[in-house]
Amino acid sequence: MQIPSQWFANRLFRYTALGLGLVVFGLGLILLTADELVRVVASDVTALMLSAAATVVLWRAAEHSGTMQPELRAPWRWLAISQAAWWMGVLMWTYLELGLGEQPHSSLADLFYLASYLFSLVGMLSFPVERSLWRENRKVILDVGIVVLAAALSIWVAWLGPLLSGYATDWPTLALSLAYPVSDLAIIWAWVYALFRRLVGQPRGPLFILAASWLCLVITDVWYGHQTVLGSYTSGALLDLGWVISHSLLILAGLLQSSAQPLTANTVLPTTAKSHERFTRTVRFIMPYLGLAITFILLIVEYRSASILQKPLMAMGFGILLALVAARQVLTRLENERLSEALTFELAERRRTQAELQALNLELERRIEERTYELRQSEDQLKHKTLHDALTGLPNRVLLIDRLGQALERTRRQPDYGFAVLFLDFDGFKIINDSLGHAEGDALLMHVARRLQNTVRSVDTVARLGGDEFVILLENVSGQADVLRTVERLQVELAQPFDLNGHRVFATASIGLVLSQQYPYRSADEVLRDADTAMYQAKFNGKARYMLFDDSMRAQVVARLNMENELREAIERQEFLLHYQPILDLRNQRLAGFEALLRWHHPQRGYVLPMEFIPVAEETGLVMPIGRWVLWQAVRQMAAWHQQSEAYRNLTISVNLSAQQFKQPQLADEVAKALAETGLPAGALKLEITESTFMEEAEAAVYTLNRLRSLGVQVQIDDFGTGYSSLSYLHRFPIDTLKVDRSFVARMGREGENSEIVRTIVTLAHDLGMTVIAEGVETNEQLEHVKQMACELGQGYLISKPLAAEHATQFLLETLT
Secondary structure, three states, X not given: OOOOHHHHXXXXXXXXXHHHHHHHHHHHHHHHOOOHHHHHHHHHHHHHHHHHHHHHHHHHHHHHHHHHOHHHHHHHHHHHHXXXXXXXXXXXXXXXXXXXXXXXXXXXXXXHHHHHHHHHHHHHHOOOEOOOOHHHHHHHHHHHHHHHHHHHHHHHHHHHHHHHHHOOOOHHHHHHHHHHHHHHHHHHHHHHHHHHOOEOOOOHHHHHHHHHHHHHHHXXXXXXXXXXXXXXXXXXXXXXXXXXXHHHHHHHHHHHHHOOOOOOOOOOOOHHHHHHHHHHHHXXXXXXXXXXXXXXXXXXXXXXXXXXXXXXXXXXXXXXXXXXXXXHHHHHHHXXXXXXXXXXXXXXXXXXXHHHHHHHHHHHHHHHHHHHHHXXXXXXXXXXXXXXXXXXXXXXXXXXXXXHHHHHHHHHHOOOOOEEEEEEEEOOHHHHHHHHOHHHHHHHHHHHHHHHHHHOOOOOEEEEEEOOEEEEEEEXXXXXXXXXXXXXXXXXXXXXXEEEOOEXXXXXXXEEEEEOOOOOOOOHHHHHHHHHHHHHHHHHOOOOOEEEOOHHHHHHHHHHHHHHHHHHHHHHHOOEEEEEEEEEEOOOOEEEEEEEEEEEEEOOOEEEOHHHHHHHHHHHOOHHHHHHHHHHHHHHHHHHHHHHOHHHOXXXXXXXXXXXXXXXXXXHHHHHHHHHHHOOOHHHEEEEEEHHHHHHOHHHHHHHHHHHHHHOOEEEEEEEOOOOOOHHHHOOOOOOEEEEOHHHHHOOOOOOOOOHHHHHHHHHHHHOOXXXXXXXXOOHHHHHHHHHOOOOEEEOOOOOOOEEHHHHHHHHHHHHO
């Protein structure tokens, strides 16, 4: 057994080692000297030192055990107290024997010795044990009974029987002498009980040393009792060595306990602990049979010399012992049968479980195969959904990019191979979608997809990018003429009407073309970019046509991008301003008001015309903040003029609204807020909206117009006659004024030729209760013609050009003052 190195640094260990050295010295004196007095003194002093050392070591072991598990502190303290009582007994023995020269037998020292047995018994029974079932306790009780009965018979044969025969008349001495073997039997019972039960948290190693100490003590006591009966015991004899060894083992047990580690449910037992467990099981198994064998041998040896009174008792005790051993065998057999039945049942359950497991494995394999098949189908469907449009089933952008990349790679490997890309965007699809509903719009897209697929070859790819945008990849084309023939076929097919649940719908497309031979494209994105640019150019040039991409289009795209960036900077730097063009009341030749016209003063290019930047602003959405600024600035300026003079109170201001502004749900709230904060009367504000803006979403337009009219604001249709000219719908809209487009006024000659359209518009407006403004009046003849047609208001360069705010103020002073 290896002693831990930390022991050598412990003061207690050093004192214990010194004590053991003195013990060895005392033993030497006992065994080697012939002087009886020297042997007695050596024996008594050694016993005092050992019991004192045992008391200290066991108390320290108790304190250490309390840190491991509080329940272990009490047992080891009782053991330490028992050694303190033994030390008192030795001290009393030494005083009587050496101090007074009296015989210590049957003296006060025996009371301390017997108290030591009692305290040891209490300590041993104080160890915490695990709870167990009655079935487990039966065998423990039998084993303990067998060992204790075997020990009792042995002590009877060697000690109690002769003792009772020799001290039958001295009852106090007899009672005291009987107390020792009874105490030994109690110690044996407690030790065997602890050995056969599972102690909670207590390491087995120190217990084995304690058991060895008590076994040595019992053997020594039996030997001592036997010599006492024979009258042959003398102090300082070899028998005292038994008590020396017993106390030395107690010291060793305390030292082991002081270095033990706590045991928990999760503690991994070291090799020594595992060997202790195996040794414990072996001792449990052997002890009942070993006790029976030793008792049998003692009975054979002592039976003949036993008295007549002892023989029946010896026979009866041995019979009871045999009965207990037989009961143990029967119990063991019953347990083995129960275990065998349990094992048989467990094996049957395992076979059944294994059969069920095999069936489950087969079922699992079948389900895995089915699931694998379903996953493959789902994977194929997911792949198809990932690469195809959900509505039309056509390839989507991802698949198109992949095929375009393959086509580009093929052009690098095969110089004679060519392809073309057609980018299609349908004109007016939003109107169809909004007027007929999204379901009909989706149906139209599916009809278009089928018609496109039927027009091109099977090797070509028709893809939908989203919305009403389609792309066609024409593979292995021979040249531009070949591509244009395909485009013309597409236009012919698309020119045919589509039948959507009884509605005949026409859908034209603006098409952008890109040929692979034009430029050394490096990626599919570059090809789509140029095709998209060509498509927008076709739509800008009038829609329902195709355009082949060239470098000038790219330059236009760059210019449009630069324009967008400059517009954003212009909004931040407040580079916009308003000019005001006077509007004349033709009935009395008086100024009726102004139209606010937007101008952009660019820091490098000077004034930029609206026709240059408004399309870009509408396309990018910048028209919204610009339009809001125009509305507020125009209302604020007219409110300022109203406050300058009473003569200006009848003037109105006309403000143009873009289609995006008109579609905003908050338009009426914004107008009301501008009027409220500036103080301008609502009747002084006129909002001009193009005819096409109404027709895109007619129902929503009626709602917005009614809200504006409820504020008192007047509404005018700008550029009337150039848009849809849906005269059948005109009466549905709450409109105050029609504004004749300048193109119609400009056509009227000196003699009034080409004036029929203007006269028709004026007559229509009057019939609907509307007033009319003639726009673009630049000659006196044009002015006279519109007056003759009873046109109420006129506007144009003949009256005045658009004026800056300060010049417009001067114009007011000259006109109305």
